[in-house]
Amino acid sequence: MLNNFVMPDLYPAAPEIFLLCMSFLVLFVDLIFGATHRGLAALLTVVTLLGCAAITIVTADGHTALTFSNMFVDDLLADFLKLVTYLAVIVVLVYSRQYLADRGLDRGEFYLLVLYATLGMMVMISAANFVTIYLGLELLSLSLYALVAIDRNASRATEAAMKYFVLGAMASGLLLYGMSMIYGATGSLEIGGVAQAMHHGQSDKTILVFGLVFLVAGVAFKLGLVPFHMWIPDVYHGAPTAVTLLIGSAPKLAAFAMTLRLLVYGLFGLADDWQKMLLLMAVLSIGLGNLAAIAQTNIKRMLAYSTISHMGFMILGLMSGVVGGVVDPFTAVNAYSSALYYTVAYVLMSLGAFGMVLLLSRAGYEAENLDDFRGLNQRSPWFAAVMLVIMFSMAGIPFFVGFFAKFAVLLAAIKAGYTVVAVVAVMFSLVGAFYYLRVVKLMYFDAPVDSAPITAPMDMRILLSINGVAVAAFGLFPDALMSLCTTTLLRSL
Amino acid sequence: MELKTILFYLFAVIMVFAALRVVTARNPVHAVLFLVLAFFNAAGLWMLLQAEFLSIMLVMVYVGAVMVLFLFVVMMLDINIEQMRKGFWTHLPLGAGVGLLMVAEMAVVLSGRYFGLQNFPPQNLPANHSNTKELARVMFTDYVYPFELASVILLVAVIAAVMLTQRTRKDTKGMHPNDQIAVKRNDRLRIVRMVSEPPEVQAVDAKAEEKS
Numbered sequence: 215m216l217n218n219f220v221m222p223d224l225y226p227a228a229p230e231i232f233l234l235c236m237s238f239l240v241l242f243v244d245l246i247f248g249a250t251h252r253g254l255a256a257l258l259t260v261v262t263l264l265g266c267a268a269i270t271i272v273t274a275d276g277h278t279a280l281t282f283s284n285m286f287v288d289d290l291l292a293d294f295l296k297l298v299t300y301l302a303v304i305v306v307l308v309y310s311r312q313y314l315a316d317r318g319l320d321r322g323e324f325y326l327l328v329l330y331a332t333l334g335m336m337v338m339i340s341a342a343n344f345v346t347i348y349l350g351l352e353l354l355s356l357s358l359y360a361l362v363a364i365d366r367n368a369s370r371a372t373e374a375a376m377k378y379f380v381l382g383a384m385a386s387g388l389l390l391y392g393m394s395m396i397y398g399a400t401g402s403l404e405i406g407g408v409a410q411a412m413h414h415g416q417s418d419k420t421i422l423v424f425g426l427v428f429l430v431a432g433v434a435f436k437l438g439l440v441p442f443h444m445w446i447p448d449v450y451h452g453a454p455t456a457v458t459l460l461i462g463s464a465p466k467l468a469a470f471a472m473t474l475r476l477l478v479y480g481l482f483g484l485a486d487d488w489q490k491m492l493l494l495m496a497v498l499s500i501g502l503g504n505l506a507a508i509a510q511t512n513i514k515r516m517l518a519y520s521t522i523s524h525m526g527f528m529i530l531g532l533m534s535g536v537v538g539g540v541v542d543p544f545t546a547v548n549a550y551s552s553a554l555y556y557t558v559a560y561v562l563m564s565l566g567a568f569g570m571v572l573l574l575s576r577a578g579y580e581a582e583n584l585d586d587f588r589g590l591n592q593r594s595p596w597f598a599a600v601m602l603v604i605m606f607s608m609a610g611i612p613f614f615v616g617f618f619a620k621f622a623v624l625l626a627a628i629k630a631g632y633t634v635v636a637v638v639a640v641m642f643s644l645v646g647a648f649y650y651l652r653v654v655k656l657m658y659f660d661a662p663v664d665s666a667p668i669t670a671p672m673d674m675r676i677l678l679s680i681n682g683v684a685v686a687a688f689g690l691f692p693d694a695l696m697s698l699c700t701t702t703l704l705r706s707l
Numbered sequence: 708m709e710l711k712t713i714l715f716y717l718f719a720v721i722m723v724f725a726a727l728r729v730v731t732a733r734n735p736v737h738a739v740l741f742l743v744l745a746f747f748n749a750a751g752l753w754m755l756l757q758a759e760f761l762s763i764m765l766v767m768v769y770v771g772a773v774m775v776l777f778l779f780v781v782m783m784l785d786i787n788i789e790q791m792r793k794g795f796w797t798h799l800p801l802g803a804g805v806g807l808l809m810v811a812e813m814a815v816v817l818s819g820r821y822f823g824l825q826n827f828p829p830q831n832l833p834a835n836h837s838n839t840k841e842l843a844r845v846m847f848t849d850y851v852y853p854f855e856l857a858s859v860i861l862l863v864a865v866i867a868a869v870m871l872t873q874r875t876r877k878d879t880k881g882m883h884p885n886d887q888i889a890v891k892r893n894d895r896l897r898i899v900r901m902v903s904e905p906p907e908v909q910a911v912d913a914k915a916e917e918k919s
Contacts, residue, residue, distance in 0.1 A: 219848040227852075234859065241866075282852035323870040330863045337856060349856040356860060360867030398822065424816040 226279040226288035229266040229296065230336050236262040237329045244322025252320060259325040260307055263300045263332070270296050276705060280342060284404050287342035291474075291554075291706035294698070295339045295467050302464040302561050303332050308677050309569045310456030312670060316577035319364055319454065327364075328460065331357035335468035344393040344403045347472055348386070351436065354468060355382050358461055362453040374452025381435070381445045389432025395425025396481070405480040412483035423487055429476060430491045436469050437525045440498035447506075450518035455575060455582065458514055459568035462521060463561045470557040473532060478550060478707075485536040492533040493635065499526025500639050504646035514582050516649060517567055520608060523646060528556045530639060531623040534630035545629060547707060551700040552622035558695065559607075559619035559688070566604040566681040573597060573670045573678060581664070587653055589662030597668065598657045600682030607685045609650035610643050614689035622696065715755055722748035733788055735781045743774050757832065760839040 224231060236258070244255045270293050278289040307328065314320035334354030341347040359382065363375035397403055399421040400411035411417050435442035450458050477488050503523025510516040531553030535546040574581030574590075581587075591598040607614035620643065627636045670678075688695050725745040732738040746769050753762035846854055 222851070283849040285850075285852045321870075323866055326866055327863065327870075330859065330866075333859065343853075345850070345853045346856070349853050349860065353856060353860050353863060356863050356867065360863070360870060363871055366871065395816075418821055420816055421821050424812070 223281045226281050227286055228273055229269045232269055233266050233333050248322045255322040255325040260304055263304050267300045285343040285346045286340050289706040290702045292340045294702045295471050296336055298558055299335050299464045299467050305565050306460045308673055309572050313456045313572050327357045327361050338468040339471040342405050361457045365454050370452045374449045378445055378449045385432050385435035388428045392425045392428030395421055408480045426484055430488055433473050434495055438522050439495040440502050443522050447515050447518040451515045455571050462564045466557055486539055489533040492529045496526045496529040500642045504642045507649045511584055512582055513584050524560045527623050528553050530627045534626040537630045547704050549626040551703045552626045555696055555699045556619040556623050559615045563604055563608050569678045570601050576669050585663050588656045588660040590657040592662055594668050602654050603682045603686050605650040605653050609647040615685050618692035718748045718751040735786050739778050739781050743770050746770050760842055
């Protein structure tokens with residue numbers, strides 16, 4: 215009965231297996247020593263992620279390996295995205311340690327859920343099958359819903375978690391429905407199998423496009439693109455800032471991987487159809503995100519709307535791969551690597567921006583209003599400069615990483631013939647520059663409202679400084695990261 | 708018309724009716740009961756599709772466990788149905804419009820042309836064919852990775868549920884006889900050894916009083 219079964223090769227999935235085993239260790243260590251040694255779970259979590267990074271680097275050989283009956287893929291893209299994910303999660307943990315300790319939220323559950331969310335992201339990044347994509351997404355989302363509600367006494371957080379949960383469940387339903395339609399049309403759940411079935415033209419296009427609509431809607435929800443963006447401002451605003459930092463950074467990498475695997479690896483044959491859908495959502499996201507951010511007085515809400523517009527920009531790269539139905543490998547790789555570059559750059563900036571909000575918060579005080587940044591230059595010139603770099607970079611002012619990310623994406627869009635779209639995107643990002651520069655104005659030209667000294671631990675200060683310097687350095691030497699993205703995609707497609 | 712076809716339409720009609728009543732029922736307990744009815748009919752449909760294991764699981768797990776639990780929760784909660792229905796009629800035109808549009812689109816795509824019997828002919832399996840065995844075979848071989856992932860998701864659900872509901876109250880005043888009996892003298896009484904106060908202090912005080 216089992217004679218045609220081959221034992222799956224566990225080697226490519228070593229980081230996932232290691233993380234899962236370590237998460238059990240964290241669970242038991244927290245159970246036994248949680249009350250007496252508070253920092254132990256946090257330390258073990260960081261050690262786990264560093265271990266995962268080491269394993270990923272050691273096992274990366276640049277070849278594409280499929281395992282678990284073609285459900286799991288380990289290629290260069292997966293290795294690269296996983297490494298950035300570990301890095302982002304470690305940064306999140308360092309930034310949020312003091313914040314959580316001040317609020318009594320640094321319990322073992324926080325670290326466990328962060329670990330499982332990371333596992334979910336890794337599964338999504340390495341997914342080669344619709345079922346695995348869905349399960350990875352659920353693992354990630356379920357952990358995040360719980361994390362948003364971790365502070366039970368905050369009614370705003372509970373409301374945000376509820377909203378996130380209900381809307382997220384609906385989006386998962388849409389995604390699953392789309393997947394089932396595509397399965398019905400192609401007879402395969404494997405991403406490679408779907409692409410093959412479509413290539414041979416044995417599937418009906420009506421059903422495929424019908425499924426695609428649901429699939430794109432589900433993906434757009436997870437990315438937070440405009441018609442499906444309603445949850446982003448409320449969740450970012452309502453969640454504890456440490457959780458907002460997590461939601462706003464690493465999961466974007468997983469969402470990018472999911473979009474790439476579904477649309478480019480799987481449904482490349484329908485590129486003409488999904489590019490039109492993405493185009494509409496990109497323009498709407500860039501427009502609405504930038505316009506709505508102007509009206510915000512809360513910096514977490516402002517950054518939430520800025521996320522929407524940044525994701526719109528990222529999508530500009532993804533929709534520029536195929537021009538007029540002609541597949542040119544060079545254009546395609548160029549466009550997708552610009553989107554990858556944008557995602558990585560955005561994660562770097564987002565970590566820094568929410569890290570600054572955490573830096574200014576202290577026990578019993580949330581520095582989440584724009585007014586809290588007033589006169590930061592007088593309180594700490596160095597961190598005002600770090601925030602300045604991050605805001606300039608997000609606005610797309612030259613010689614920071616955000617500028618080159620926007621540049622690459624817009625170049626890809628213009629090459630694909632979307633000149634008008636690119637012009638509109640630039641116009642809206644000019645509008646967006648207003649609210650980024652307003653933060654700079656508040657920091658440098660206004661008197662401080664809150665003059666308490668900054669009481670962040672040293673490790674956070676150092677890492678945040680490195681984060682700011684990295685945003686500037688990747689802007690001065692953009693080629694390093696850009697060529698890394700291009701090589702990664704070239705060898706993974 | 709075959710008996711199977713009649714059964715299919717019977718189950719389908721009851722299921723759609725029950726699903727509609729879940730949304731429109733005024734009493735939440737009735738809504739839950741209608742959901743149970745919908746599950747029963749879905750189980751019937753699966754049985755017609757020769758997926759008997761899934762069908763039995765649906766009845767056992769969903770109807771037997773999940774919905775009973777759900778019913779308890781709904782009975783415990785004090786749901787103000789009038790407040791929940793506020794705005795029902797004002798939002799109905801938009802909601803119904805979008806809903807009907809989607810149903811119409813789905814009807815076009817999901818018609819017999821693409822998903823009819825000629826595209827997916829029924830398999831005539833022998834009577835001793837075990838659906839359960841087939842499911843188990845793929846679940847523990849080809850689908851072992853998703854299977855493990857699903858178990859991790861359940862673990863996350865357990866951790867999240869405990870985290871969100873467990874409360875350790877610090878202000879409770881309870882007696883613990885064990886601790887009371889096990890108490891030692893050193894826990895209650897502390898003898899502090901200290902040097903006696905030097906006599907000069909009094910002398911100095913006396914001098915100070917004399918001066919004043």
